[in-house]
């Protein structure tokens with residue numbers, strides 16, 4: 001059966017200087033429209049606290065508003081319209097869902113703007129992508145766009161010195177249905193144990209680390225951040241250095257994503273089931289926030305990695321299965337089932353007192369995760 005699924009494809013773009021200028025101008029104009037229309041909403045709210053706003057009434061104000069500021073005509077009009085819709089949504093969220101009242105936008109938080117594909121206003125041609133107002137911008141297609149992918153919304157974004165285009169749309173895929181799932185082979189599976197030392201250790205006894213070039217980038221980031229921390233805040237050197245640190249952050253995030261995509265694709269292609277521990281990622285995330293400098297962002301990769309792995313497996317009608325986070329994967333002997341309750345965190349290897357098997361802590365855990373995963377899928381009720 002053919003089904004559709006929402007998808008976003010993001011590609012790096014390389015605007016020339018005048019295109020960069022226009023992107024900045026568009027961001028500035030969107031910010032102005034957002035803030036001025038927010039002021040109008042606030043006035044309306046203060047006049048009558050129960051009065052809601054009609055979306056189309058708000059959009060209708062835009063042409064009149066543009067007459068006052070002629071330069072708004074230089075930028076993509078769809079982007080300005082989308083800004084008003086975005087503000088409307090934020091404002092109505094405040095009414096309907098008790099969300100926070102929308103805040104004024106500041107220049108330093110500028111990130112991107114949204115435009116729409118109308119008729120054939122956005123398309124790929126050779127090494128370029130045609131974008132309204134910007135014209136043809138050089139683009140790097142790191143992956144193939146499926147023929148069935150249809151998009152209407154497009155965002156143009158800047159992060160540090162990098163520019164991106166994201167296509168938001170829908171894609172068709174063939175769903176083989178439940179009968180294929182039943183034919184999956186539990187033996188064609190692998191258990192993964194996430195450890196602090198490696199990205200993971202698997203039940204076949206292999207381990208995988210983040211690549212050296214990634215580690216090198218992290219070392220460089222730590223160095224640049226130390227430099228930054230010694231500079232006088234708001235000085236011109238500080239601002240320059242801050243930009244350097246931000247760019248490096250973005251570069252590292254991209255390196256990490258690339259690598260995790262490759263690893264998860266390989267696992268999904270090879271195995272029918274992948275078993276993992278159900279980690280408390282929120283707890284991990286909170287720990288990250290306590291760290292001022294991002295040298296230990298290795299643990300941030302897990303959430304992304306599991307995410308990639310899950311959808312890549314599901315894409316192929318395969319499965320990611322999580323075992324209970326309180327399952328004692330490290331303490332059990334994977335050969336005889338003996339449980340060593342006094343195993344400490346520092347013990348990297350141990351010998352089972354029952355069957356005398358010598359265990360590597362992480363490999364043993366990965367094998368147990370696989371065994372527990374197979375047990376879960378064969379007896380889902382227990």
Ligand SMILES: [Zn+2]
Pocket residue numbers: 333334335336337338352353354355356357
């Ligand atoms: Zn044993």
